[in-house]
Amino acid sequence: EAQVTQNPRYLITVTGKKLTVTCSQNMNHEYMSWYRQDPGLGLRQIYYSMNVEVTDKGDVPEGYKVSRKEKRNFPLILESPSPNQTSLYFCASSLFPGLGSGELFFGEGSRLTVL
């Protein structure tokens, strides 16, 4: 089954404790990205990756890091989480090039709470 898998789905942590949210897709997609969802704001892009070893900032990258060492994986790293990073996070992937060639496939979301 084609899917984007995120882990963990739920996490409560404390300020300053490094954490990683993993994302893996099994569709051989070149493109992957991370979004965060906050009430009243919809979803906003954090980082994206066009292919292996190619990453770039989205609209709200502060406080986050990413890496793309393998095509299927795109982990989101919070080096020193703060309460304003409490949010619902989505990983997404799609074929490349051309948005018309396919839609964005989203993972099931990871709800993160930073105390």
Next chain:
Amino acid sequence: AQKVTQAQTEISVVEKEDVTLDCVYETRDTTYYLFWYKQPPSGELVFLIRRNSFDEQNEISGRYSWNFQKSTSSFNFTITASQVVDSAVYFCALISGVDTGRRALTFGSGTRLQVQP
């Protein structure tokens, strides 16, 4: 700058009623894509439709239909004979111009639809 406005924060209907979710967008680009996603209570995002700016044909898929009007910059979504399973948050989204390359969708703030039995 791009913007997507979903003015209806929450809508409540009774089962079998028809309901329309409004979406108004802003972009200076002539080439763009519009999307609708559904987010059920379980939290995942489910793709519903993608429409490009050169295709103004309305689309119907079962009980769902979409009305794309460039003249009013709107891409409204209608559910006919609503069902309890339609209860969810619905997001309208836009991608255009330089954002197309980075797949940076601009999302509206969402409309929460509650369908009462």
